[in-house]
Amino acid sequence: MNDKKQKLASSFQKWLLILVVIAFLATTVFLWVFQTKLSKDNAVSLLQLNISDVRQDIIDASDKNLLELAWAIAGDVDSQNEITSVYLAKLKEKYDVTEVNYIDFEGIIRASTYPDFLDYEMASGEQSADFLVLLSEKNEYVQSYRPVSYDASIQRKYGGVILKNGGFIQVGYGAERFRKDIDEFVVGVTKNRHVGKEGCIIIVDEDGYIVSDRFGNEGEKIEAAGIKLGGNDFDKVRVFTAEVYGKPCYCLYENAEGYHIIAAMPKSEAALSRNVSVGVTTVMQIIIFGALFIMIFWLVKRLVVDNIYKVNDSLAAITEGKLDTVVDVRSHAEFDALSDDINQTVDTLKKYISDAEARIDAELAFAKAVQHSAMPSVFPPYPGRKEFDLFASMHTAKEVGGDFYDFYFVDKNTLAFLIADVSGKGIPAAMFMMTAKTLLKNFAESGLSVDEVFTRTNEKLCEGNEAEMFVTAWMGFIDLGTGKVTFANAGHNPPLIKKGDGGFEYLKARTGFILAGMEGIKYRKNEFYLEPGDCIYLYTDGVTESQNLQSELFGEERLLQVLNENTNEKADVICEKVKAAVDTFVGEAPQFDDITMLCLCYNSKSEKEREI
Amino acid sequence: MNIEKTQNAAELEIKVRGRLDTATAPQLEAELKESLSGIEKLILDFAELDYLSSAGLRVLLSAQKTMNKQGEMVVRGINETIAEIFEVTGFCDILTIE
Numbered sequence: 001m002n003d004k005k006q007k008l009a010s011s012f013q014k015w016l017l018i019l020v021v022i023a024f025l026a027t028t029v030f031l032w033v034f035q036t037k038l039s040k041d042n043a044v045s046l047l048q049l050n051i052s053d054v055r056q057d058i059i060d061a062s063d064k065n066l067l068e069l070a071w072a073i074a075g076d077v078d079s080q081n082e083i084t085s086v087y088l089a090k091l092k093e094k095y096d097v098t099e100v101n102y103i104d105f106e107g108i109i110r111a112s113t114y115p116d117f118l119d120y121e122m123a124s125g126e127q128s129a130d131f132l133v134l135l136s137e138k139n140e141y142v143q144s145y146r147p148v149s150y151d152a153s154i155q156r157k158y159g160g161v162i163l164k165n166g167g168f169i170q171v172g173y174g175a176e177r178f179r180k181d182i183d184e185f186v187v188g189v190t191k192n193r194h195v196g197k198e199g200c201i202i203i204v205d206e207d208g209y210i211v212s213d214r215f216g217n218e219g220e221k222i223e224a225a226g227i228k229l230g231g232n233d234f235d236k237v238r239v240f241t242a243e244v245y246g247k248p249c250y251c252l253y254e255n256a257e258g259y260h261i262i263a264a265m266p267k268s269e270a271a272l273s274r275n276v277s278v279g280v281t282t283v284m285q286i287i288i289f290g291a292l293f294i295m296i297f298w299l300v301k302r303l304v305v306d307n308i309y310k311v312n313d314s315l316a317a318i319t320e321g322k323l324d325t326v327v328d329v330r331s332h333a334e335f336d337a338l339s340d341d342i343n344q345t346v347d348t349l350k351k352y353i354s355d356a357e358a359r360i361d362a363e364l365a366f367a368k369a370v371q372h373s374a375m376p377s378v379f380p381p382y383p384g385r386k387e388f389d390l391f392a393s394m395h396t397a398k399e400v401g402g403d404f405y406d407f408y409f410v411d412k413n414t415l416a417f418l419i420a421d422v423s424g425k426g427i428p429a430a431m432f433m434m435t436a437k438t439l440l441k442n443f444a445e446s447g448l449s450v451d452e453v454f455t456r457t458n459e460k461l462c463e464g465n466e467a468e469m470f471v472t473a474w475m476g477f478i479d480l481g482t483g484k485v486t487f488a489n490a491g492h493n494p495p496l497i498k499k500g501d502g503g504f505e506y507l508k509a510r511t512g513f514i515l516a517g518m519e520g521i522k523y524r525k526n527e528f529y530l531e532p533g534d535c536i537y538l539y540t541d542g543v544t545e546s547q548n549l550q551s552e553l554f555g556e557e558r559l560l561q562v563l564n565e566n567t568n569e570k571a572d573v574i575c576e577k578v579k580a581a582v583d584t585f586v587g588e589a590p591q592f593d594d595i596t597m598l599c600l601c602y603n604s605k606s607e608k609e610r611e612i
Numbered sequence: 613m614n615i616e617k618t619q620n621a622a623e624l625e626i627k628v629r630g631r632l633d634t635a636t637a638p639q640l641e642a643e644l645k646e647s648l649s650g651i652e653k654l655i656l657d658f659a660e661l662d663y664l665s666s667a668g669l670r671v672l673l674s675a676q677k678t679m680n681k682q683g684e685m686v687v688r689g690i691n692e693t694i695a696e697i698f699e700v701t702g703f704c705d706i707l708t709i710e
Contacts, residue, residue: 468670470670512702514701518676
C-alpha cells in the first residue's frame with residue numbers, strides 16, 4: 001500500500017472532525033446570537049416593568065396632589081354665591097395654579113382665569129370632553145400631563161371635582177408647578193429601586209436636569225450620567241444603549257408628567273444569563289458532538305474500514321498465489337457483492353490458469369514426444385548384428401530436458417554411440433539438443449574422425465548461439481572388427497568400462513571443453529580396446545545427481561556399486577538395474593533432471609574381421 | 613549463496629560462497645551483468661564455494677567470454693571438488709586458474 005496516501009479511516013476522521021467542528025461552531029454562534037437577543041429582550045422587559053412602576057408612582061403622586069388642590073379650591077368656590085372669573089383669578093393666585101375653570105351642568109365654561117376659554121364647550125375637544133364624566137358618574141377626575149384641546153402647544157395637567165350646586169371646577173397647572181409639589185416625592189422614588197442587580201432608574205426634568213437617581217446626582221445635567229436625550233421625542237418608548245456612569249447599558253426611557261424616566265441595566269448583567277446559558281450549552285454540545293464523533297468514527301471503522309482490511313488481507317493472500325483463498329466478508333449487502341465478485345474473478349482466473357497449464361502441459365508432452373521419437377528406441381536396434389548388445393534409456397523429468405543419446409553406423413563395421421547433455425531445460429534446451437544431435441550425426445556420417453566431428457560441431461553450434469547454451473557430450477566410434485574405440489569427450493561425465501572379469505571403472509582421460517562454449521576449440525581423440533565380454537556404460541549427470549529427500553546425491557560411488565553388482569548382465573538389464581537403484585535411492589523426492597544412460601556390451605569380433 | 617564484491621578501479625573481485633547451482637546462478641549472472649562494464653580484470657574468488665552445477669558453469673563461461681573482450685578473468689582459490697568439476701568439464705582449458 002502506498003504510505004503517502006491517507007488511510008480511509010484517517011481521511012474520514014479528518015472530515016468528520018471538520019464537520020463536527022463546523023456544526024459545533026454554527027450552533028454555538030446561533031445560540032450566542034439568539035441568547036444575546038433574548039437577554040436584551042429580558043433586560044428591556046425588566047426595564048419596562050420598573051419604569052412602569054416608577055411612572056405609575058409619579059402619576060399617582062401628581063394626581064393626588066392636583067386633586068387635593070382642586071378639592072380645596074372647590075371648597076372655596078362652594079362658599080360663594082356667585083362664581084366669577086375674578087374670583088377664580090383670586091383662587092389661582094391663592095393656590096398658585098396656572099388655570100381654574102368653572103363648568104356648569106351643561107358642560108360649558110362659565111368662568112375662567114383665561115378669558116379666551118369662556119363659553120368653551122367641553123364636549124368639543126377630546127381632552128376636555130373626558131371631564132364630562134363629572135356631570136354624570138364621578139365626583140373627581142384627573143388627567144395626565146398632556147397638550148390641551150384648546151391649544152395643542154400648551155401642556156397642562158388637569159384635575160376636576162364637582163361642586164355642591166352643580167357643575168364642576170377644573171384646575172390645571174404646568175409641569176413647573178406640580179413639580180414643586182411632588183419633586184420631593186419623586187426624588188425618593190428611585191432611591192431604593194434597583195433594576196436587576198446593578199441597573200438603576202434616573203428621573204430627569206423637562207430641562208434635562210436629574211431629579212432623582214440612586215447615586216445622588218440630583219441637579220446635575222443628564223449628560224453627566226452619560227446619556228443624551230434626543231430632541232422632544234419623549235412620548236415614544238425608546239430602547240437605546242448608552243454608557244451610563246461608565247458602564248455600557250441597555251436603556252429605556254419613558255415620559256411621565258413631564259419627567260423623563262430612564263431605566264438602565266448594564267449589558268454585562270444582561271449578558272450574564274446569556275453567558276451562563278451559552279456556557280452550559282457549549283459544554284453539553286462538546287459532550288454530545290464528541291460522543292457523536294467517536295460513535296460515527298467507530299461505526300465507520302467497524303462497518304467499513306475493518307471489513308476493507310479483511311477483504312484486503314484475503315486479496316493479499318490471493319496475490320501471493322493462494323488462489324483457493326475465499327473472500328468472505330458478509331456483514332452488509334455491499335461487502336457481500338464485493339466478496340462474491342472477487343471470488344468469481346478468482347475462480348475465472350483459476351480456470352484460465354488451469355486451462356493455460358493444461359495447454360502448456362499438452363505442448364510440453366508433445367515436445368517430449370517429438371524429442372523421444374528423434375532417438376532410436378527400438379531394442380535391440382540391430383537384430384542381425386550379434387557382435388554387440390546395446391541398450392539406452394532416457395527418463396525425462398517433468399520438464400523437457402536437453403539430454404540425448406544416439407548411435408548409428410558410420411560405416412559398415414563402425415558404430416558411433418554418444419551421450420550428451422544440453423545446459424538448461426525446457427523448450428530452448430530441447431531445440432538446441434535437436435540441432436546438436438543432427439550436426440553430430442551429419443559430421444560423423446560424413447566420415448570424419450570423432451575429434452573432427454566435435455571440432456566441427458562446436459564451430460557450427462557457436463554460430464549464433466545467442467542464448468549461450470552449451471552441450472557436454474561423450475562420443476565413441478567402435479570398430480566392431482577389432483574392438484578399438486576412438487572417443488572424444490566434450491566436458492561430459494567420464495563413462496565406466498568393465499574389462500574382462502574385473503569390475504566397472506571410470507575411464508580416466510583428459511576432457512575437452514564443452515561444445516558450443518567457445519569458438520576455435522580443437523578436440524583430441526583417445527582410444528582404448530574392448531575385448532569380447534567387455535562393456536561400456538555412458539550416463540548423464542541426471543543419474544549421479546539424483547537427490548533423495550535428504551538432499552543427498554546418488555553419486556558416483558553408488559553408481560559404481562550398482563554396476564559392479566551386475567557385471568554379468570546384458571546391457572538392458574544393467575540399465576534397468578541402475579534406474580531401479582536410482583529410484584529406490586530417490587524415494588518420494590521429485591526428479592529434477594533427465595536420467596539418461598547407454599550401455600554397450602561387446603560380444604564378439606565381427607566375422608569380417610575374423611576372416612582377415 | 614552469498615556474493616561479496618570489492619572494486620578497485622578497473623579491477624573487480626567477486627567472492628562467491630555456498631552453492632552455485634540452478635537456483636542461485638541467475639543471481640550471480642545479474643550481478644555480473646551490472647558490474648562488468650568498464651572492468652579490465654575480474655577475479656572470482658571461489659575459496660568458499662561448495663558446489664558448482666552446469667548452470668553455474670554457464671555463468672562462468674559467459675563471464676569469461678565478456679572478459680575476453682575487455683581484459684582478463686581469473687578464478688582463484690578453488691577447492692578439490694571445484695577443480696575436479698573444471699577438470700571433468702574441460703573448463704580448466706579455458707579458464708585462468710590461480
